[in-house]
Amino acid sequence: xxxxxxxxxxxxxxxxxxxxxxxxxxxxxxxxxxxxxxxxxxxxxxxxxxxxxxxxxxxxxxxxxxxxxxxxxxxxxxxxxxxxxxxxxxxxxxxxxxxxxxxxxxxxxxxxxxxxxxxxxxxxxxxxxxxxxxxxxxxxxx
Numbered sequence: 001x002x003x004x005x006x007x008x009x010x011x012x013x014x015x016x017x018x019x020x021x022x023x024x025x026x027x028x029x030x031x032x033x034x035x036x037x038x039x040x041x042x043x044x045x046x047x048x049x050x051x052x053x054x055x056x057x058x059x060x061x062x063x064x065x066x067x068x069x070x071x072x073x074x075x076x077x078x079x080x081x082x083x084x085x086x087x088x089x090x091x092x093x094x095x096x097x098x099x100x101x102x103x104x105x106x107x108x109x110x111x112x113x114x115x116x117x118x119x120x121x122x123x124x125x126x127x128x129x130x131x132x133x134x135x136x137x138x139x140x141x142x
Contacts, residue, residue: 049079056082061110062089064096066103074106 052058062083065074083089086109093105 053081055088057084058082060084062086063108064089064093064105065108066096066100066105069103 050058060082062085063076063080064083065076065080067074083092086107089107089109093107096105097103
């Protein structure tokens with residue numbers, strides 16, 4: 001609607017209401033793209049999760065989680081902070097417990113890591129499947 005069309009309707013519904021309707025159809029100001037590019041990310045968001053944050057060790061194996069008050073469950077974040085050793089993690093858990101009295105913070109550590117490298121498809125006696133290494137026989141209809 002143009003302003004002229006709204007003004008013609010203004011007599012019927014009141015000029016203040018017509019002005020508000022006109023403002024509703026105005027294009028919104030575009031945000032400054034340069035300001036958006038230099039803006040700090042939201043808290044908890046990483047620009048690149050492959051990069052370590054300050055005082056973090058990816059692969060360190062120790063995490064801190066807060067237990068829920070009602071459910072007792074932990075809710076880890078998308079990218080939890082990983083501590084270098086048990087001492088750093090327990091020190092930080094003590095600081096958090098003092099900062100937030102009444103909350104329960106736990107330190108979780110990695111016990112074991114298991115990794116199997118992908119290799120060529122095996123078809124010998126060590127192939128996965130039957131314990132004796134034999135393949136299942138196919139039935140033939142005669």
